[in-house]
Amino acid sequence: MPELKILAVDDSPTMRRIIVNTLKRAGFNDVAEASDGKDALAKMKVDRYDFIITDWNMPEMDGLAFVTQMRNSDEFRELPVLMVTTRSVKEDIIEAMKAGVNNYIVKPFTPETLSEKIGQVLKSVGKG
Amino acid sequence: METRTLFTGSESTKNIQCDLRKLAESITQIVQGIKQAQEPLTESRKTVPQATEQLERVSRQTEDAAHRVLDMVEAITGREGTIDAQLKELRRALPATYFRNNSKVKRIIEQVRSCAESNQNDAYAIMDALQFQDITTQQIAHAIHMLEMVETRLHDVLMDLDGADRSEEREGSKRKLAFDPNASFSTDANRQNSIDELVDNMNRERGKK
Numbered sequence: 518m519p520e521l522k523i524l525a526v527d528d529s530p531t532m533r534r535i536i537v538n539t540l541k542r543a544g545f546n547d548v549a550e551a552s553d554g555k556d557a558l559a560k561m562k563v564d565r566y567d568f569i570i571t572d573w574n575m576p577e578m579d580g581l582a583f584v585t586q587m588r589n590s591d592e593f594r595e596l597p598v599l600m601v602t603t604r605s606v607k608e609d610i611i612e613a614m615k616a617g618v619n620n621y622i623v624k625p626f627t628p629e630t631l632s633e634k635i636g637q638v639l640k641s642v643g644k645g
Numbered sequence: 646m647e648t649r650t651l652f653t654g655s656e657s658t659k660n661i662q663c664d665l666r667k668l669a670e671s672i673t674q675i676v677q678g679i680k681q682a683q684e685p686l687t688e689s690r691k692t693v694p695q696a697t698e699q700l701e702r703v704s705r706q707t708e709d710a711a712h713r714v715l716d717m718v719e720a721i722t723g724r725e726g727t728i729d730a731q732l733k734e735l736r737r738a739l740p741a742t743y744f745r746n747n748s749k750v751k752r753i754i755e756q757v758r759s760c761a762e763s764n765q766n767d768a769y770a771i772m773d774a775l776q777f778q779d780i781t782t783q784q785i786a787h788a789i790h791m792l793e794m795v796e797t798r799l800h801d802v803l804m805d806l807d808g809a810d811r812s813e814e815r816e817g818s819k820r821k822l823a824f825d826p827n828a829s830f831s832t833d834a835n836r837q838n839s840i841d842e843l844v845d846n847m848n849r850e851r852g853k854k
Contacts, residue, residue: 528823529779531711535772538719542769553823574783576821603780603828605836607843614847621844623837625776625830628769630837641848 521639522547522564526557526571526583527601532624536570536601536631543632554583561593567644568635573602573613581616588617597638601626679806686799686806693796697789704782711778714771721768728761777830786824 523545525536533550540548549564551557553575560566569587573580580600587593600618604610610621619638622630639645732754736744743750 527779529708529782531708531715531775532779534712534715535776538715538772542722574823574825576823579823603783603825605840606827610840610843611847614844614851619848621840623840624780624828625773625832626837628773 520547521545521567522549523568523570524549524551524557524560524566526551526554526569526575526580528552528572528575532572539628539631540570542628543635545635554578554580554586557583558586566596568638569596569598570601571598571618573600573604573609581613584613584616584618595642597642597644599634599638601631683803683806686803690796690799690803693792693799697792700785700789700792704785707778707781711775714775718768718772722765725761725765729758732758780828780830783824783828786822787826787828790822790824 523540525533525540525548527533527536527550533552537548537550549560549566551560554571555578557569557571558578571580571583575583578586580602584598584600587596587598598618599620599622600613601622601624602609602613603624604613605623613621619641620634622634636645736754739750742748
């Protein structure tokens with residue numbers, strides 16, 4: 518796996534800590550955190566990230582609005598995004614994919630699934 | 646004739662007065678009835694913020710508890726590195742003869758390493774299971790949202806009964822809640838498999854365009 522700078526976006530501090538630990542266990546040591554889409558966009562303006570992992574249901578700006586805003590910007594149009602959410606309804610997944618997420622994981626997830634999906638996304642964007 | 650009319654008029658006035666008295670009594674009873682109906686509604690409305698506060702406390706407490714467990718998991722997994730380094734040090738310190746012919750020392754060192762690895766894997770499994778906290782918090786947020794909807798409806802009913810201005814600011818419903826109403830702690834692998842299938846199909850379609 519290449520050295521990636523990952524931004525984990527989730528309003529749950531517990532979930533963020535689990536994601537960060539799981540990523541470190543998989544060898545991704547450079548991980549930053551944001552509590553919602555608005556916070557993430559503010560951090561993305563300051564630092565460069567190679568990969569985004571985002572939740573859907575968050576206050577201020579949810580994951581869908583966040584991804585839509587990213588895809589509408591010149592700067593973050595191509596940035597790989599993995600959505601990790603409790604939403605498992607087919608219509609929601611279609612909506613997220615149409616908004617521009619590269620792949621989709623339903624919570625609770627396994628560390629293996631997280632690593633596998635990151636690998637798949639990187640491969641699909643030619644970085645794997 | 647005139648006398649009769651006057652008499653009838655007086656009689657009629659008395660009847661009207663009697664009817665009005667009965668009407669006033671009825672209105673008083675209705676008003677009392679409304680007040681009686683309002684009391685439980687007001688009481689019910691007052692209990693909603695208490696209930697939502699209790700539910701929020703549950704979320705906060707489970708979050709605090711989850712973080713305490715995560716502290717311990719991180720401490721356990723952190724010590725794994727130390728154990729591994731110490732075992733390597735021990736191997737280097739012992740003469741090579743100890744490791745020949747499947748010696749007891751070699752077996753012990755391998756057992757210690759295996760136990761340490763198992764401990765680490767179990768600690769990670771505990772960490773993975775803590776995802777329940779986010780999911781139950783969303784379920785609780787959904788319950789709070791429904792309670793706040795009930796509170797709003799009770800508020801509207803009470804305002805209708807009072808005839809007061811509805812535009813006044815309501816209490817509650819000031820938090821921004823973000824939740825999935827269908828959030829569930831399912832470990833069924835088929836759920837992710839179905840999603841993978843859908844995502845793969847959509848990505849293939851996306852690739853064709």
